[in-house]
Amino acid sequence: MNASGGTGSGLTPVPGATSAGAVLQLVRSGITTRSDLARHTGMARSTVSQRVDALIRMGLVVETGDGPSTGGRPPTRLAFNPDGGVVVAADFGATHCRLAIADRTGKLLVEHADELDIGIGPDIAVEWAMERVEKLMARVARPLAAIDGVGVGLPGPVEYAAGRVVNPPIMPGWDRVAVPPLFHAHLPNAAVLVDNDVNMMALGEYWHSWRDTVDDMLFVKIGTGIGCGIIARRGILHGAQGAAGDLGHVQIPDALDALCTCGNRGCVEAVAGGGAVSAALRAEGHDVHDARDVVALARAGDPGALNALRTSGRLLGEVLAGAVNFFNPSVIVVGGDLADGHEQLIAGVREFVYRRSTALATRNLHIVHSRLGADAGVVGCAVTAIEAVLSADAVDARLARSEATRGATA
Numbered sequence: 001m002n003a004s005g006g007t008g009s010g011l012t013p014v015p016g017a018t019s020a021g022a023v024l025q026l027v028r029s030g031i032t033t034r035s036d037l038a039r040h041t042g043m044a045r046s047t048v049s050q051r052v053d054a055l056i057r058m059g060l061v062v063e064t065g066d067g068p069s070t071g072g073r074p075p076t077r078l079a080f081n082p083d084g085g086v087v088v089a090a091d092f093g094a095t096h097c098r099l100a101i102a103d104r105t106g107k108l109l110v111e112h113a114d115e116l117d118i119g120i121g122p123d124i125a126v127e128w129a130m131e132r133v134e135k136l137m138a139r140v141a142r143p144l145a146a147i148d149g150v151g152v153g154l155p156g157p158v159e160y161a162a163g164r165v166v167n168p169p170i171m172p173g174w175d176r177v178a179v180p181p182l183f184h185a186h187l188p189n190a191a192v193l194v195d196n197d198v199n200m201m202a203l204g205e206y207w208h209s210w211r212d213t214v215d216d217m218l219f220v221k222i223g224t225g226i227g228c229g230i231i232a233r234r235g236i237l238h239g240a241q242g243a244a245g246d247l248g249h250v251q252i253p254d255a256l257d258a259l260c261t262c263g264n265r266g267c268v269e270a271v272a273g274g275g276a277v278s279a280a281l282r283a284e285g286h287d288v289h290d291a292r293d294v295v296a297l298a299r300a301g302d303p304g305a306l307n308a309l310r311t312s313g314r315l316l317g318e319v320l321a322g323a324v325n326f327f328n329p330s331v332i333v334v335g336g337d338l339a340d341g342h343e344q345l346i347a348g349v350r351e352f353v354y355r356r357s358t359a360l361a362t363r364n365l366h367i368v369h370s371r372l373g374a375d376a377g378v379v380g381c382a383v384t385a386i387e388a389v390l391s392a393d394a395v396d397a398r399l400a401r402s403e404a405t406r407g408a409t410a
């Protein structure tokens with residue numbers, strides 16, 4: 001699947017930008033001639049050419065022949081080169097892992113999904129992933145050295161800047177573990193970025209479907225529990241400690257004193273999450289064990305399951321109505337096993353949000369299903385790695401290192 005969607009990278013051009021890394025962002029955003037780059041940055045043509053030459057040497061930009069003629073000599077078009085390095089996407093869930101190799105546009109070249117219990121701990125989990133990454137790289141006929149970024153999604157709270165897991169409820173052995181060094185042992189030169197799995201899904205969905213039209217978006221994952229990734233001004237909002245978007249543990253009146261897995265009472269997750277809904281249906285005599293069983297039962301037309309999904313959507317809508325008033329997103333994307341392709345749950349969400357949020361906040365609000373489904377997380381992991389590898393700062397730092405090496409060997 002190609003996750004790159006529409007044209008360019010969706011990045012906003014930076015007027016007055018001067019570094020080679022900044023020029024790369026302009027080329028990725030669709031400015032494709034040296035004269036347009038000069039006009040856009042205010043730099044001299046000769047300076048622009050120096051920057052472009054450096055990007056061509058680094059394999060980040062290629063010349064693609066002649067652009068439209070304006071009377072004189074036709075200008076040579078520039079294009080971002082997607083065929084340089086590749087990135088690894090590693091999306092870990094509680095009981096499974098999806099791995100992929102992606103090119104620099106976010107296109108997934110090869111994928112692997114398998115059962116994996118996250119409880120085996122970080123060392124074995126990373127070894128397990130790297131064994132499979134080596135096989136995937138063999139399938140695309142590239143050496144491990146071609147990997148210049150790794151994006152890792154984990155099913156627990158992550159301190160984003162340090163790539164460190166903090167107090168994860170379902171990840172024994174991972175608490176306080178910094179994940180990047182575990183990957184650096186195999187890939188010393190790769191940038192390694194780690195984030196919560198819901199943030200990765202939010203970014204994947206945003207990149208794939210919404211980045212050309214929307215700046216502010218919420219992605220709600222409703223599986224066993226409930227989580228939320230916040231896209232604010234086109235990027236993930238992590239909050240001060242990386243804990244932003246913990247929607248599942250917001251208290252609602254309709255949860256009464258239902259006991260939540262977090263130890264508190266009244267959390268929306270304790271009544272509307274897949275764990276709570278399947279438990280309630282089991283108590284009524286249904287043979288269901290998780291969110292997927294509930295959806296399967298609803299698809300079979302069981303009135304109890306259909307009603308349970310609608311109610312779950314309404315309860316989730318209670319919290320989201322407040323979030324809409326507070327954050328004013330353009331889009332709410334609902335994903336996760338309990339929302340999987342079924343209209344009842346999302347109808348319940350819409351019913352409550354449109355009734356309870358302010359008219360201005362809901363005037364242009366869309367509430368939609370996830371389009372990427374199970375691929376959202378792995379696409380988000382790839383995008384996170386690509387944006388780190390291709391950021392202006394990262395490109396300028398690589399350029400400075402290679403110039404130093406050229407100077408030393410000259």
Ligand SMILES: [Zn+2]
Pocket residue numbers: 248249260261262263264267269270
């Ligand atoms: Zn809770």
